[in-house]
Amino acid sequence: xxxxxxxxxxxxxxxGFWRKRRFRALDRLSLQVEQGEVFGFxxxxxxxxxxxxxxxxxxxxxxxxxATILGKAAGQPEAFLHAGFLPENPYFYDxxxxxxxxxxxxxxxxxxxxxxxRRCDAVLGQVGLSEARxxxxxxxxxxxxxxxxxxxxxxxxxxxxxxxxxMSGLDPVGRHEVRELILQxxxxxxxxxxxxxxxxxxxxxxxxxAILRRGQLVGVGxxxxxxxxxxxxxxxxxxxxxxxxxxxxxxxxxxxxxxxxHYSVRIQEPDLSRLLGICQGDGLRLxxxxxxxxxxxxxxxxVLREKDSEHSPAALP
Amino acid sequence: xxxxxxxxxxxxxTLAIGRNxxxxxxxxxxxxxxxxxxxxxxxSALLFGEISIGIQKTILLNIGLSSISVxxxxxxxxxxxxxxxxxxxxxxxxxxxxxxxxxxxxxxxxFLGLNFTILVNTAFMSLGLWVALFYLTRGFEPxxxxxxxxxxxxxxxxxxxxxxxxFFSCFSTxxxxxxxxxxxxxxxxxxxxxxxxxxLTENPLLQWLTTGIYYVxxxxxxxxxxxxxxxxxxxxxxxxxxxxxxALCYDTILVAAxxxxxxxxxxx
Numbered sequence: 061x062x063x064x065x066x067x068x069x070x071x072x073x074x075x076g077f078w079r080k081r082r083f084r085a086l087d088r089l090s091l092q093v094e095q096g097e098v099f100g101f102x103x104x105x106x107x108x109x110x111x112x113x114x115x116x117x118x119x120x121x122x123x124x125x126x127a128t129i130l131g132k133a134a135g136q137p138e139a140f141l142h143a144g145f146l147p148e149n150p151y152f153y154d155x156x157x158x159x160x161x162x163x164x165x166x167x168x169x170x171x172x173x174x175x176x177x178r179r180c181d182a183v184l185g186q187v188g189l190s191e192a193r194x195x196x197x198x199x200x201x202x203x204x205x206x207x208x209x210x211x212x213x214x215x216x217x218x219x220x221x222x223x224x225x226x227m228s229g230l231d232p233v234g235r236h237e238v239r240e241l242i243l244q245x246x247x248x249x250x251x252x253x254x255x256x257x258x259x260x261x262x263x264x265x266x267x268x269x270a271i272l273r274r275g276q277l278v279g280v281g282x283x284x285x286x287x288x289x290x291x292x293x294x295x296x297x298x299x300x301x302x303x304x305x306x307x308x309x310x311x312x313x314x315x316x317x318x319x320x321x322h323y324s325v326r327i328q329e330p331d332l333s334r335l336l337g338i339c340q341g342d343g344l345r346l347x348x349x350x351x352x353x354x355x356x357x358x359x360x361x362x363v364l365r366e367k368d369s370e371h372s373p374a375a376l377p
Numbered sequence: 378x379x380x381x382x383x384x385x386x387x388x389x390x391t392l393a394i395g396r397n398x399x400x401x402x403x404x405x406x407x408x409x410x411x412x413x414x415x416x417x418x419x420x421s422a423l424l425f426g427e428i429s430i431g432i433q434k435t436i437l438l439n440i441g442l443s444s445i446s447v448x449x450x451x452x453x454x455x456x457x458x459x460x461x462x463x464x465x466x467x468x469x470x471x472x473x474x475x476x477x478x479x480x481x482x483x484x485x486x487x488f489l490g491l492n493f494t495i496l497v498n499t500a501f502m503s504l505g506l507w508v509a510l511f512y513l514t515r516g517f518e519p520x521x522x523x524x525x526x527x528x529x530x531x532x533x534x535x536x537x538x539x540x541x542x543x544f545f546s547c548f549s550t551x552x553x554x555x556x557x558x559x560x561x562x563x564x565x566x567x568x569x570x571x572x573x574x575x576x577l578t579e580n581p582l583l584q585w586l587t588t589g590i591y592y593v594x595x596x597x598x599x600x601x602x603x604x605x606x607x608x609x610x611x612x613x614x615x616x617x618x619x620x621x622x623x624a625l626c627y628d629t630i631l632v633a634a635x636x637x638x639x640x641x642x643x644x645x
Contacts, residue, residue, distance in 0.1 A: 119475075167390065
């Protein structure tokens with residue numbers, strides 16, 4: 061059974077004050093997250109990442125489509141017996157201490173008072189807040205609140221942990237600590253589904269990623285596989301005229317450049333032999349051939365640019 | 378972890394939310410200011426008594442019960458208007474509702490928590506009134522027991538105000554909720570007079586409107602027995618029973634409506 065299964069999920073919001081119009085924040089998203097994997101949900105601001113997480117946690121209702129967590133309909137209380145959630149920029153009751161907050165939340169799970177206390181102590185230790193357990197939350201820094209947020213998300217030892225921008229607003233040390241926590245969760249066999257726009261975090265942590273743009277899924281898979289798909293070669297070919305380079309046009313992965321008798325073209329890996337074959341023809345001479353290895357950031361920017369040139373905004377009529 | 382649902386496991390989240398609502402209220406300094414002010418009002422009633430020869434006790438009970446009612450109303454509105462809205466606005470609901478609880482449990486828990494807060498506050502203010510009464514009369518008379526009837530009716534009234542606040546808090550801002558609740562309270566207190574006024578006009582539209590108001594808004598004047606009790610008169614058992622049922626029915630309808638609205642709400 062998949063840890064998270066999202067099928068044809070769409071969400072429309074009504075925007076505008078007087079004349080309401082529908083805005084599609086999420087557009088027929090389908091996705092499957094397997095148990096035990098760390099899954100990164102990437103996308104620029106406003107891509108629909110938080111909307112997806114809010115649907116998964118039942119905070120908002122989908123316009124169409126379904127989502128399940130371990131086979132239970134998302135948003136149903138039963139699903140949360142096995143899932144924990146850290147909201148983006150979490151706010152907690154500032155009149156409580158972490159100990160009181162965790163004890164309050166623990167009461168929603170079938171735990172005995174002894175188990176409750178044990179779990180509260182354990183997660184406070186796990187996020188490094190044992191010392192601050194009796195300090196009111198109103199005195200906490202953003203990084204500390206984020207740790208409280210993670211503590212409440214893993215309080216009941218859930219099999220699936222949903223994290224919305226867990227590194228947002230954290231200093232490098234805080235980010236490092238959150239990364240370590242995610243790695244600990246992975247080592248414990250938990251499924252972690254987290255949204256982020258910090259690509260280095262996704263690159264370091266994720267088994268698989270999905271990229272969302274204006275509510276639509278534009279890429280999903282293992283990072284290495286996605287990068288390989290986009291990998292290729294930058295070739296520079298000497299040719300007497302642009303006309304002579306015409307056979308190369310069909311290989312170009314992005315618009316080629318012709319200048320001073322040199323034709324520069326990016327080709328994809330499988331097209332290498334065809335390029336070499338064409339270059340054996342009259343008047344063409346391969347000057348340089350450099351392998352291109354994209355970083356996740358390059359891939360991310362490239363995919364978004366490609367899609368930007370293909371589509372107009374996803375507003376409904 | 379076993380997940381077999383029992384009555385205790387169904388009630389536990391509701392009670393936990395109620396307990397936290399109470400804890401939030403008691404950690405709010407404004408609440409203490411209001412209670413202190415109410416106690417000062419009750420104490421000042423002793424001074425008014427000094428200048429009212431022969432009716433000191435009646436004056437004390439009238440002012441005392443009115444203070445409990447007015448400050449209870451202020452506390453109910455002040456805390457009630459933010460019950461749901463504040464949690465939505467500050468997004469503290471995001472972490473809460475991603476626990477195995479139903480939205481209905483959240484609403485009912487909030488309602489119970491605020492009512493318990495009001496019960497405790499009213500108990501403190503009532504204690505102040507009893508102390509003032511003892512100070513004035515140096516003892517209690519048998520008819521003083523009827524004071525509890527008036528205090529019980531104030532509690533019923535405040536539970537209706539809480540339910541109204543909760544209902545409005547589900548879809549409007551705290552300021553608007555306060556205005557709506559206060560207007561409903563004032564009209565509800567005058568409901569019988571408004572209906573009588575409508576009947577006297579012989580205008581069918583006005584009659585229909587005033588009768589509508591009479592039946593839709595809670596009739597707060599039903600609970601107004603303070604003056605009657607201050608004169609040492611008891612409230613009939615049947616009146617207590619019917620008013621209790623009336624308040625319970627109204628509370629149930631308003632809480633159910635709040636649950637209905639809140640369960641369909643997108644928490645953006």
